[in-house]
Amino acid sequence: MSAAPPARPAFSRAVIELRRVTKSYSRGEAEVHALRGVSLVVERGDLVAIMGASGSGKSTLMNIIGCLDVPTRGHFWLDGVDVRTLDEESLATVRNRRIGFVFQSFNLIPRTTALANVELPLAYAGVRGPERRDRALGALAAVGLADRTRHVPSEMSGGQQQRAAVARAIVTNPALVLADEPTGNLDSASSDEVMGIFSDINAQGRTVVLITHEDDVAAFAKRVVRLRDGRVVDDHRVTPVDGPPPRRGRDRSPASVAGGMPS
Numbered sequence: 001m002s003a004a005p006p007a008r009p010a011f012s013r014a015v016i017e018l019r020r021v022t023k024s025y026s027r028g029e030a031e032v033h034a035l036r037g038v039s040l041v042v043e044r045g046d047l048v049a050i051m052g053a054s055g056s057g058k059s060t061l062m063n064i065i066g067c068l069d070v071p072t073r074g075h076f077w078l079d080g081v082d083v084r085t086l087d088e089e090s091l092a093t094v095r096n097r098r099i100g101f102v103f104q105s106f107n108l109i110p111r112t113t114a115l116a117n118v119e120l121p122l123a124y125a126g127v128r129g130p131e132r133r134d135r136a137l138g139a140l141a142a143v144g145l146a147d148r149t150r151h152v153p154s155e156m157s158g159g160q161q162q163r164a165a166v167a168r169a170i171v172t173n174p175a176l177v178l179a180d181e182p183t184g185n186l187d188s189a190s191s192d193e194v195m196g197i198f199s200d201i202n203a204q205g206r207t208v209v210l211i212t213h214e215d216d217v218a219a220f221a222k223r224v225v226r227l228r229d230g231r232v233v234d235d236h237r238v239t240p241v242d243g244p245p246p247r248r249g250r251d252r253s254p255a256s257v258a259g260g261m262p263s
């Protein structure tokens with residue numbers, strides 16, 4: 001990466017700003033160019049779906065936005081902070097406090113109750129005792145799992161496990177929630193349920209960026225960004241950043257239900 005980052009406007013509302021970001025992996029002789037110059041600005045309050053074929057660079061981009069990986073070249077600001085200037089400890093704090101992650105495979109700790117799973121990020125953040133428990137219970141209630149707090153992952157459906165994972169992602173009250181194919185392992189009803197929760201989270205003012213392969217899932221987003229071969233090839237706004245998300249959890253009109261299933 002070049003030395004001095006270009007100036008960015010001090011009044012920017014951008015929570016994420018990438019400029020000409022590249023990511024290359026060396027594989028023996030060959031180099032894989034996972035990202036070939038991505039520039040992307042995401043404003044506070046947006047709900048963005050990132051789409052694209054397998055291998056187009058979606059997870060690579062998400063890992064950079066989530067401070068789990070660094071660009072080979074280019075610039076990345078998170079909440080106006082040039083991420084390169086942060087040391088490991090500050091990065092860990094950013095990941096814990098400002099970002100909530102949701103993964104395709106839920107990544108809950110097995111043989112551990114939903115409540116304990118959701119308490120974990122708070123434990124890392126140093127929150128203890130009744131406050132930790134109450135906040136975790138609150139997050140579980142917010143995703144409709146008030147009656148499953150003592151269940152371990154193997155006693156929950158896929159949709160319930162993913163909702164517990166969403167509760168874990170939001171329990172620290174992060175401004176930004178990132179999800180890599182959060183509905184990839186779910187049937188369409190559970191997928192709609194989980195997306196409804198992401199819409200609700202967004203309606204509360206949190207910025208949400210998620211990866212999906214499915215149009216039904218992207219239909220919940222305010223903006224759809226498409227990647228091809230490590231480049232942004234389409235960037236389409238559906239509804240205004242400041243407006244409500246196009247679909248909500250309780251939106252169950254037949255036309256909006258995935259697959260048009262009668263209720």
Ligand SMILES: Nc1ncnc2c1ncn2[C@@H]1O[C@H](COP(=O)(O)OP(=O)(O)OP(=O)(O)O)[C@@H](O)[C@H]1O
Nearest residue numbers: 025032033034052053054055056057058059060061
């Ligand atoms: N750690 C790595 N080492 C080498 N190559 C990698 C690494 N991670 C990703 N790649 C390569 O970078 C490219 C982009 O991968 P990425 O995981 O970002 O794709 P994706 O769009 O998320 O695909 P999928 O939809 O299958 O999850 C692929 O060609 C992949 O093989």
Ligand SMILES: [Mg+2]
Nearest residue numbers: 058059060180
């Ligand atoms: Mg991926």
